[in-house]
Amino acid sequence: MNAHDYYTQENHGPYQLHDLGPFELEEGGTLTECQLAYATFGELNEARDNAILVPTWYSGTSKIMEEVYIGPERALDPTRYFILVVNQIGNGLSTSPHNTPFPEGGPAFPRVRIGDDVRAQYRLATERFGLEKLALVVGGSMGAQQTYEWCVRYPDFVARAAPIAGTARNSEHDFLFTRTLMEAITSDPAFAGGHYRESTEVHAGLRRHARLWGVMGLSTEFYQKEVWRAAGFSSVEDFLRRFLEPYFLGMDPNNLLCMAWKWQRGDVSRHSQGDLAAALGRIRARTRVIAIDEDMFFPPRDCRAEQELIPGSDYREIATPTGHLGLFGTDPAYIGQVDAHLRELLDEPV
Amino acid sequence: MNAHDYYTQENHGPYQLHDLGPFELEEGGTLTECQLAYATFGELNEARDNAILVPTWYSGTSKIMEEVYIGPERALDPTRYFILVVNQIGNGLSTSPHNTPFPEGGPAFPRVRIGDDVRAQYRLATERFGLEKLALVVGGSMGAQQTYEWCVRYPDFVARAAPIAGTARNSEHDFLFTRTLMEAITSDPAFAGGHYRESTEVHAGLRRHARLWGVMGLSTEFYQKEVWRAAGFSSVEDFLRRFLEPYFLGMDPNNLLCMAWKWQRGDVSRHSQGDLAAALGRIRARTRVIAIDEDMFFPPRDCRAEQELIPGSDYREIATPTGHLGLFGTDPAYIGQVDAHLRELLDEPV
Numbered sequence: 001m002n003a004h005d006y007y008t009q010e011n012h013g014p015y016q017l018h019d020l021g022p023f024e025l026e027e028g029g030t031l032t033e034c035q036l037a038y039a040t041f042g043e044l045n046e047a048r049d050n051a052i053l054v055p056t057w058y059s060g061t062s063k064i065m066e067e068v069y070i071g072p073e074r075a076l077d078p079t080r081y082f083i084l085v086v087n088q089i090g091n092g093l094s095t096s097p098h099n100t101p102f103p104e105g106g107p108a109f110p111r112v113r114i115g116d117d118v119r120a121q122y123r124l125a126t127e128r129f130g131l132e133k134l135a136l137v138v139g140g141s142m143g144a145q146q147t148y149e150w151c152v153r154y155p156d157f158v159a160r161a162a163p164i165a166g167t168a169r170n171s172e173h174d175f176l177f178t179r180t181l182m183e184a185i186t187s188d189p190a191f192a193g194g195h196y197r198e199s200t201e202v203h204a205g206l207r208r209h210a211r212l213w214g215v216m217g218l219s220t221e222f223y224q225k226e227v228w229r230a231a232g233f234s235s236v237e238d239f240l241r242r243f244l245e246p247y248f249l250g251m252d253p254n255n256l257l258c259m260a261w262k263w264q265r266g267d268v269s270r271h272s273q274g275d276l277a278a279a280l281g282r283i284r285a286r287t288r289v290i291a292i293d294e295d296m297f298f299p300p301r302d303c304r305a306e307q308e309l310i311p312g313s314d315y316r317e318i319a320t321p322t323g324h325l326g327l328f329g330t331d332p333a334y335i336g337q338v339d340a341h342l343r344e345l346l347d348e349p350v
Numbered sequence: 351m352n353a354h355d356y357y358t359q360e361n362h363g364p365y366q367l368h369d370l371g372p373f374e375l376e377e378g379g380t381l382t383e384c385q386l387a388y389a390t391f392g393e394l395n396e397a398r399d400n401a402i403l404v405p406t407w408y409s410g411t412s413k414i415m416e417e418v419y420i421g422p423e424r425a426l427d428p429t430r431y432f433i434l435v436v437n438q439i440g441n442g443l444s445t446s447p448h449n450t451p452f453p454e455g456g457p458a459f460p461r462v463r464i465g466d467d468v469r470a471q472y473r474l475a476t477e478r479f480g481l482e483k484l485a486l487v488v489g490g491s492m493g494a495q496q497t498y499e500w501c502v503r504y505p506d507f508v509a510r511a512a513p514i515a516g517t518a519r520n521s522e523h524d525f526l527f528t529r530t531l532m533e534a535i536t537s538d539p540a541f542a543g544g545h546y547r548e549s550t551e552v553h554a555g556l557r558r559h560a561r562l563w564g565v566m567g568l569s570t571e572f573y574q575k576e577v578w579r580a581a582g583f584s585s586v587e588d589f590l591r592r593f594l595e596p597y598f599l600g601m602d603p604n605n606l607l608c609m610a611w612k613w614q615r616g617d618v619s620r621h622s623q624g625d626l627a628a629a630l631g632r633i634r635a636r637t638r639v640i641a642i643d644e645d646m647f648f649p650p651r652d653c654r655a656e657q658e659l660i661p662g663s664d665y666r667e668i669a670t671p672t673g674h675l676g677l678f679g680t681d682p683a684y685i686g687q688v689d690a691h692l693r694e695l696l697d698e699p700v
Contacts, residue, residue, distance in 0.1 A: 172573035172586045177565045180530075183558055189539055208533055215527045215566070220649050223522035236522045296646065299570050 003199035003252035007092035007099070012063040015039045015093055018124050029110025031100075036124050037093035038062065038086045041070050042078030044129065049159075051131050052076060053121065054085040055139040055146035057327065058259050059251060061093050062086070065143075068329035075342035081135065086121045088142065090258035097254035098199070106254050107194025114142075114266045118149040122157070136346060137285070138162040140327040141298070142259065145170070145266035148306075151283040152268040158285040159350045162342055165292045165324055168306050169267045169276050174297050177216055178264045184208040185253045199252045209256070210248040214240050219294035219323035227321050231330055280309040286350045287313040290341055292334075294323040316341045353549035353602035357442035357449070362413040365389045365443055368474050379460025381450075386474050387443035388412065388436045391420050392428030394479065399509075401481050402426060403471065404435040405489040405496035407677065408609050409601060411443050412436070415493075418679035425692035431485065436471045438492065440608035447604035448549070456604050457544025464492075464616045468499040472507070486696060487635070488512040490677040491648070492609065495520070495616035498656075501633040502618040508635040509700045512692055515642045515674055518656050519617045519626050527566055527647050528614045534558035535603045549602045559606070560598040564590050569644035569673035577671050581680055630659040636700045637663040640691055642684075644673040666691045 009015065015037045023034030039062040044051060054065050054076070062085040070076045076083055087093040089112045097109035104110075125131040137150045137158050144166020151161045152168070167174070185191055188205025196202050222228070228239040248256075272278035289307035291300040300317055307315045318341075320326040320334045329335050359365065365387045373384030389412040394401060404415050404426070412435040420426045426433055437443040439462045447459035454460075475481040487500045487508050494516020501511045502518075517524070535541055538555025546552050572578070578589040598606075622628035639657035641650040650667055657665045668691075670676040670684040679685050 171570065173565065173568075173570045176561065176573075176586070176590075180558070180562055180565055183561070187537060187554065187558060204537065208530070208537060211526065211533070212530055215523065215530055218523075220521065220523045220647070220652065223526075224652065236526070240526075297570070302570065302574065 003092065003098045003250065003255070006250035007061075007096075007252075012061045012093055013039075015062055015087070018128050020120055020123055023116070023120060025110055025116050026113045027111040031089070031095050031110065032104060033095070034089070034120060035095050036086055036089075036120055038084060038124060039066060040085070041066065041083040042081050044082040048131060049133060049135060050081045051125070051129070051134050052081045052083045052136045052138065053125065053134050053150070054083060055117065055121065055137070055143040056085070056088050056091055057139065057141035057143045058263055059091070059248065059256065061091055064328070068327075075339040075346060076138070084125065084129070086124060088117050088146065088259065089120065090255055090262065092252060092255050096252070097258050098252035109254060109258055112258060112262050114145050114149045114262055115153065115270070117146055117262075118153055121146070121150075122154060132157075134158050136160040136162065136342075138164065138342060139166070140164040141166045141324065142263050142266070145263070148268050149266070151285045151287065152271050152279050155282050155284040160345055160348070161283070161285040161287045162290055162345055163287075164290040164338065165295050165298050165303070165327055167266070167298055167302055168280060169269050170264060171302055175264045177297050178260050181209050181212055182257055182260045184212055185257060191253060194254050194257070196253065200249065202253045203249060206249050206251070206253065207245050210245040211240065213248070213325070214244050216296050217323060217325040219296060219321055221294055221321040222323055225321055227331070276306070277309045280306060281311065283310050283313075286345065286348060288316060288341060288345045289313060290316045290318060290338065292324060292326045293317050293319050294321055294326075296323055298324060353442065353448045353600065353605070356600035357411075357446075357602075362411045362443055363389075365412055365437070368478050370470055370473055373466070373470060375460055375466050376463045377461040381439070381445050381460065382454060383445070384439070384470060385445050386436055386439075386470055388434060388474060389416060390435070391416065391433040392431050394432040398481060399483060399485060400431045401475070401479070401484050402431045402433045402486045402488065403475065403484050403500070404433060405467065405471065405487075405493040406435070406438050406441055407489065407491035407493045408613055409441070409598065409606065411441055414678070418677075425689040425696060426488070434475065434479070436474060438467050438496065438609065438612075439470065440605055440612065442602060442605050446602070447608050448602035459604060459608055462608060462612050464495050464499045464612055465503065465620070467496055467612075468503055471496070471500075472504060482507075484508050486510040486512065486692075488514065488692060489516070490514040491516045491674065492613050492616070495613070498618050499616070501635045501637065502621050502629050505632050505634040510695055510698070511633070511635040511637045512640055512695055513637075514640040514688065515645050515648050515653070515677055517616070517648055517652055518630060519619050520614060521652055524647050525614045528610050531559050531562055532607055532610050534562055535607060541603060544604050544607070546603065550599065552603045553599060556599050556601070556603065557595050560595045561590065563598070563675070564594050566646050567673060567675040569646060569671055571644055571671040572673055575671055577681070626656070627659045630656060631661060633660050633663075636695065636698060638666060638691060638695045639663060640666045640668060640688065642674060642676045643667050643669050644671055644676075646673055648674060
């Protein structure tokens with residue numbers, strides 16, 4: 001399978017495209033034709049005050065956010081809210097290395113930052129939907145990075161915010177972990193500096209990349225308690241071979257590297273000369289920071305330390321042995337907890 | 351530099367060699383000429399009841415155990431104890447892939463298990479030194495695996511035991527982490543199935559292997575608190591380039607793989623048809639299980655769960671942001687804590 005067969009409407013849709021035209025990037029490059037892929041659920045009300053924006057995490061698309069987080073009876077209820085899920089640049093649905101033609105695509109795709117995504121999302125929200133305020137921005141992992149960026153960059157636009165299992169300023173440890181992910185791919189001779197012909201030629205590197213997620217993405221308890229059994233797998237090897245490895249093996253290596261580079265450099269303190277407290281102090285959204293107790297690379301104490309710098313914020317911790325990938329919602333207990341935290345936040349007047 | 355220039359008396363000595371002759375292995379192979387490298391400190395007393403045996407961890411040799419753990423005024427005090435540090439098979443000083451001649455060495459080196467090491471060490475202790483009892487067996491990480499194996503295999507031979515930051519039965523999570531270490535090396539085209547000419551040809555794989563240690567071997571707090579500064583490094587990159595990467599880059603890839611395979615399969619329940627509680631229930635040594643609070647792959651709760659299965663044992667937890675590699679003793683607070691725990695144990699009559 002080629003990556004072009006993976007990032008399809010059939011697999012990830014329905015989604016729409018919004019064309020932003022040429023889009024200048026913080027690092028100096030330009031996306032000649034920047035398109036954001038998005039999916040919407042529910043209707044904007046007359047007061048235009050029921051919009052929720054959901055950015056995506058590393059490797060994720062709008063589809064998984066829909067499947068895991070959105071539905072009637074869920075906190076993100078399309079019968080009450082207008083929910084706008086926006087695919088991050090580089091994720092394969094929005095403008096990405098693999099869908100940008102030669103010679104600007106592939107390994108020549110320019111460096112993109114979290115701030116670029118949020119500026120593009122702001123244009124989508126305002127130009128396409130005429131929004132003036134978001135009732136909530138909520139996202140996990142790199143989606144949390146984008147959530148923080150929204151709150152700091154557009155403080156008056158965000159009424160409520162719920163960054164889940166992510167940080168406002170990426171940690172050094174996280175940077176190193178992400179580098180091991182990138183090197184798992186780039187060290188594959190078939191990667192050829194990004195000039196592979198078919199993404200699946202890089203299968204060995206993609207598989208090693210997936211296995212690193214097996215170590216850091218779950219938790220020691222996930223394996224001790226054999227939580228994979230509940231998901232129908234017969235062994236750890238079975239879990240890796242039929243879940244984690246296939247999950248990543250269809251993706252495009254240059255897309256993943258684009259997102260990984262961005263992830264490494266997520267940092268709202270760029271808005272305040274490196275002063276994180278000053279940046280987070282600007283936030284006016286009613287912010288609830290949500291951590292996952294067993295997260296190995298966005299650990300609760302890192303999330304907590306940032307929450308304490310945000311005026312009027314609070315903190316919740318979700319208990320699940322599924323660790324960071326608890327975000328995938330495979331643990332029903334995760335779903336119950338995250339929904340309770342989000343529902344409570346949404347019901348607060350601001 | 352070739353691995354032959356790394357594993358030298360100059361770098362790791364003085365050490366002695368004890369020849370065990372042909373040595374049959376649990377997995378079915380035979381080491382044609384099995385030699386254990388060891389170093390001793392202090393004198394055996396007349397009662398022959400002051401002997402302490404110290405096995406080595408993954409990648410470590412007797413030298414680092416001497417430097418970090420042994421000295422007058424330390425718990426392992428050579429003025430009071432006869433301390434025997436034994437290098438594990440495959441570590442580069444004892445019989446190992448790199449020092450075993452073609453065609454039995456290198457990638458053809460047979461599979462070795464923790465139990466093989468402990469049987470070989472038992473012969474060293476009894477044949478060479480005439481010991482009938484060890485006052486203490488103490489080791490960290492794979493040294494803890496060997497400590498547990500000693501206690502279960504030779505319950506009457508071990509008076510006291512202190513496994514530090516390691517487990518009696520390796521966890522699935524640990525198995526996966528070790529696999530990423532192995533794959534970092536074996537995926538390097540220069541590894542050539544283990545048939546490289548010079549170990550440093552595999553520098554790219556060894557460097558990725560070192561960087562994985564940078565993610566899992568320390569802790570998120572190590573980086574958040576910039577603990578590397580106290581060790582004299584100017585940045586995380588400086589810490590990796592001048593500490594972790596050089597530490598591993600002189601080593602022989604086949605040696606590391608031999609140890610990693612062994613580490614993955616450490617399991618005292620092999621003595622009791624897979625029943626861990628039964629195996630640990632056989633222990634008669636006064637056992638103190640010591641964990642490191644921030645250890646990312648031998649986490650405290652895993653150590654604690656095993657301790658609770660050992661009759662008359664107790665548990666101590668060392669607080670240090672240096673995580674698993676706290677074993678290296680770079681944090682003075684680690685040294686103080688581990689010495690206090692070991693001194694207290696040694697002073698207990700058994």
